[in-house]
Amino acid sequence: MENLIKKNQADKQLGLGILIVVIGSVFLLRNSGIDIPHWVLSWHTIMLGAGLWIGYRKNFQGSGWLALTIIGAIFTMKDISVFHFELSRITTALALIAIGLYVILKPKGIKNFENYHQEKTADFSDLNK
Structure with missing residues (x-):
């Protein structure tokens, strides 16, 4: 430990x-x-980095890190222009695609109930005394 x-x-x-x-x-x-x-070094890039760091530290479990990452990514992409094309035109679409991929690819909480079914017999011998 x-x-x-x-x-x-x-x-x-x-x-x-x-x-x-x-x-x-x-x-x-x-x-x-x-x-x-x-x-x-803007506030939204720091928010994006903090969200990814928190997600890494918690093995990307939960959704707190995801909210920070998405908000930071949306505002960061609005400021970035590549080849005179503003990414802010497609930011909403990319955010929706990312959320959809997260919902599809996140680990499922499926539980196997085969081990929970155990044959237990009731003992009513104490009730007759």
């Missing part, structure tokens, strides 16, 4: 260290005169 706790703390430290290095690198590149898009 103690090893599991130490591994969990090491994973947190590794993730936090990578996050700090990435943010520092973006600031360094931006201050060096290299053109970094404004959306890279």
Whole structure:
């Protein structure tokens, strides 16, 4: 149990260290005169990253991480323009497709009831005393 706790703390430290290095690198590149898009460190990109990180930490169980990821992705895609084509035109369609794929591909909570059926006999011998 103690090893599991130490591994969990090491994973947190590794993730936090990578996050700090990435943010520092973006600031360094931006201050060096290299053109970094404004959306890279915006609130919605941070929300997208936080949603994915929470999902990873919880093995993508639950739906809290999904809400953060979808909201962050929608606003981030509105800011990104690729080849002079604005992704905001197709953001809603992509979000609906992503939600549909999640509903289709998420693990099902099917339970096998074969093991629950056990033959138990009632003992009424104590009632006659």
